[in-house]
Each structure stands twice: as structure tokens, then as C-alpha cells.
Amino acid sequence: MALPVIKLGSLLVRTISKPIANRLKRAATYHPRFRGLIVDLAQGYHVWTSKMQRHVLGRSNTLEIRPLVEERAVQSATDLLGELFVFSVAGCAIIYEVQRSSRGEAKKEERRKQDLETMKQKNEELAAEVELLKQRIQQLELYATATATHRYWKLRDYQTPSFNQPRVH
Secondary structure, three states: OHHHHHHHHHHHHHHHHHHHHHHHHHHHHHOHHHHHHHHHHHHHHHHHHHHHHHHHHOOOOOOOOOOOOHHHHHHHHHHHHHHHHHHHHHHHHHHHHHHHHHHHHHHHHHHHHHHHHHHHHHHHHHHHHHHHHHHHHHHHHHHHHHHHHHHHHHHHHOOOOOOOOOOOO
């Protein structure tokens, strides 16, 4: 029951994060200091991606890369910020799920260790009981041997009465 609720909750958080990212985009376009910061971020991102594309395509990286127009840079940066926000929320949800799962596995492992320790202790107790029973059997065998030997000698020494002789009372 808890697993579907948690998964539904993480889906809800991811779904809610998209409108928050869109609001962040709109705010970034109107705030002057934030706008300057994201323009610089977008220009750096544009240079980096352009160099990576040229490197992958095998073209020269020595050519100068033209900066983006400010409106295009703002749009690019706000898209990047929105996607980063959505991905960070999704990443946090995944990290939470992994940690929760690992805690569950750790609890299972702890239970397995306790069960194994209980079985070892029970095994030791049974081994001690078997050893005690072996000692008792050995004592009984010695007693039986001694008793049988005693009876043997007693029977051997016993003289059977002769029916031909009269009995003396």
C-alpha cells in the first residue's frame, strides 16, 4: 500500500514542478539582475554547446562563436533553468526512492543476520544437548555392562539344587 502512494506522490511532485519551472522562467525575464545573470549563463552555455558540437563533428574550434541575441539568450537560459529544475526535482525523487529502498534492504539484512545468529545459538544448544545425551548413554552402557557382568558371575556361582538329595530345612 505504501509503495503506490509514494510513487504517486513523487509523480505529483514532478507534475507540480513543471508549472513552478514555468513561473521561474517568467520571473527570470522580468527581473533585471536575474535577467543579466541568466543572459551570461545562456551565453556560456551557447559557447560550450557550440564547441562540443564542433568537436563531435570534427570541425575547427578556433573559429569565433557569435553570441546569442539577448532575447534568444533569455529564452535559452529560462528553458535551461526550467529543465534543470524539473530534472533536479526528479533526481531528488529518485535519490529518495533509492535511499528508502536501501533502508528496507538494510532492515531485511539485519533480520537475516538476527535469524542466522538465532539459528547458530540454537545449533550450539542442540550440540551441547547431544553431547550430554552421549555422556548419559555412555554411563548407561557402563552400568549395563557392570550389571550384566555381576549377574553372570552370580549365576555361574549359583549351584542348582539337586533333586536327588533331600532338602534340609
